[in-house]
Amino acid sequence: MPDNRYVVVEGVIGVGKTSLAKLLSERLQARLVLEEVEENPFLKDFYRDRARFAFQTQMHFLFSRYQQQRSLRQLELFSERMVSDYLFSKDRIFASLNLTDRELALYEKLVGWLELEVMKPDVVVYLQASPDMLMERIAKRGRPFERDMERDYIRQLNEAYNHFFFHYVEAPLLVVNERDRLREPPRGLRGPDETDPVPPPGHRVLRSDRERAHAMKGESAVGAARGPRAKITAPGIVEMKRRGELITCVTAYDFPTARIADQAGIEILLVGDSVGPVVLGYESTLPVTVEDMCHHTRAVARAKSGALVVADMPFMSYQASVEDAIRNAGRLVQEGGADAVKLEGGERVIDSVRRLVESGIPVMGHLGLTPQSVLAFGGYKVQARGEADQERLMREARSLEVAGCFALVLEGIPAKLGADVSRALTIPTIGIGAGVGCDGQVLVSHDLLGLFFGHTPKFVRRYAELGDAMRAAYERFAADVKARRFPDEQESY
Numbered sequence: 001m002p003d004n005r006y007v008v009v010e011g012v013i014g015v016g017k018t019s020l021a022k023l024l025s026e027r028l029q030a031r032l033v034l035e036e037v038e039e040n041p042f043l044k045d046f047y048r049d050r051a052r053f054a055f056q057t058q059m060h061f062l063f064s065r066y067q068q069q070r071s072l073r074q075l076e077l078f079s080e081r082m083v084s085d086y087l088f089s090k091d092r093i094f095a096s097l098n099l100t101d102r103e104l105a106l107y108e109k110l111v112g113w114l115e116l117e118v119m120k121p122d123v124v125v126y127l128q129a130s131p132d133m134l135m136e137r138i139a140k141r142g143r144p145f146e147r148d149m150e151r152d153y154i155r156q157l158n159e160a161y162n163h164f165f166f167h168y169v170e171a172p173l174l175v176v177n178e179r180d181r182l183r184e185p186p187r188g189l190r191g192p193d194e195t196d197p198v199p200p201p202g203h204r205v206l207r208s209d210r211e212r213a214h215a216m217k218g219e220s221a222v223g224a225a226r227g228p229r230a231k232i233t234a235p236g237i238v239e240m241k242r243r244g245e246l247i248t249c250v251t252a253y254d255f256p257t258a259r260i261a262d263q264a265g266i267e268i269l270l271v272g273d274s275v276g277p278v279v280l281g282y283e284s285t286l287p288v289t290v291e292d293m294c295h296h297t298r299a300v301a302r303a304k305s306g307a308l309v310v311a312d313m314p315f316m317s318y319q320a321s322v323e324d325a326i327r328n329a330g331r332l333v334q335e336g337g338a339d340a341v342k343l344e345g346g347e348r349v350i351d352s353v354r355r356l357v358e359s360g361i362p363v364m365g366h367l368g369l370t371p372q373s374v375l376a377f378g379g380y381k382v383q384a385r386g387e388a389d390q391e392r393l394m395r396e397a398r399s400l401e402v403a404g405c406f407a408l409v410l411e412g413i414p415a416k417l418g419a420d421v422s423r424a425l426t427i428p429t430i431g432i433g434a435g436v437g438c439d440g441q442v443l444v445s446h447d448l449l450g451l452f453f454g455h456t457p458k459f460v461r462r463y464a465e466l467g468d469a470m471r472a473a474y475e476r477f478a479a480d481v482k483a484r485r486f487p488d489e490q491e492s493y
Ligand code: KIV
Pocket: 251, 270, 271, 272, 273, 274, 275, 312, 409, 411, 432, 442, 444
């Protein structure tokens, strides 16, 4: 359906999505599609006893939404314009909030199939309001089946909606906060975190006017971080996800790069074992040693950055035993000055992750295309394309979170899987070739600066051509020396 023919309005119960959908459908002369909430015979019981009636309520909603969505396909054939007050995939928000793990596993299997047949909207308008405002409106409309709804449930729902839409990448998203609409100071709100608009998950997001005005004034989060800033910690990185802030990470292997990236406001400096191919001229990361990593981590740590410094554990420094992992991670922290370590793999590193975290060392996980397994993979190939591999990756991501990782790098996997994992975890995912739905992005500095000579993967965006700039500078220097133009009088004693 071309040019925004299918518009969806979403938001937590009580936010006013049905009213806005009605208004829009009149303005756009579009068919109005409303959710049939009151038809659910379990809903009243659910608000009284959530644990007991969650599954029945969820299943009823899932099937009635699915039936309704299937009938919309007919309208699409006639290319009729539509405005709806719900998004089919929001069903997942309620499922993750209310179902037990076993129920959720069953639900996930089912919903995955159903979603394949459901139309995707052309644009989604996400309305936000504070829990207090929502409670006020729910009380005002006085629906009998909503009478037992608790404020805490609304607060949880609010957070779950923000989390969901923060990772929503299937259609352009317009986020409208109650404060944008009222144009007056918020009344009786509890705190800024309860009403903060969800920041855009990527360039496909349409922003509210207020956010756009900020962007035009050049007040980007990165630019704002030029001055000295408080040290970012591992829990601070987790907190960023909770607040809905996207996380930036670049690799750094030396003092000047660390300083400059820190001044630019980057939140995580990763002393990657990519130092091997990028700086030391190796063909892969495999020859990199703990000594190499300590040496480069020390150089980065000397920059005393506000950014969190994460050091990669190199190949064979943790694979053989938990004891190796503890000893070598300890060296990276004690001798190198790292704030955290990163290691690659899922189930096979879980014990090491748990022990490291217990020892007080924050750990970042790494799944997908893990370069230390290049020999086993048979090359640098996109991972987890098949269903079984995707399920395994999701399982391993959850295990790493439970074991205590504060963040997880996802490398070289399909974008949809990157978004799904990010939605499923409360710790942030940092993507590299894992799509825009991750909670943050990492690039190898030399790739983004145009300083690398090898193959450049598709996911790299070059923000500068420093290689060309350096070559030109060296050529000018050489020409000046050969022509005795350098040094001149000013440059001599
Ligand atoms: O070593 C490295 O640079 C990395 C990033 C690519 C995530 O692990």
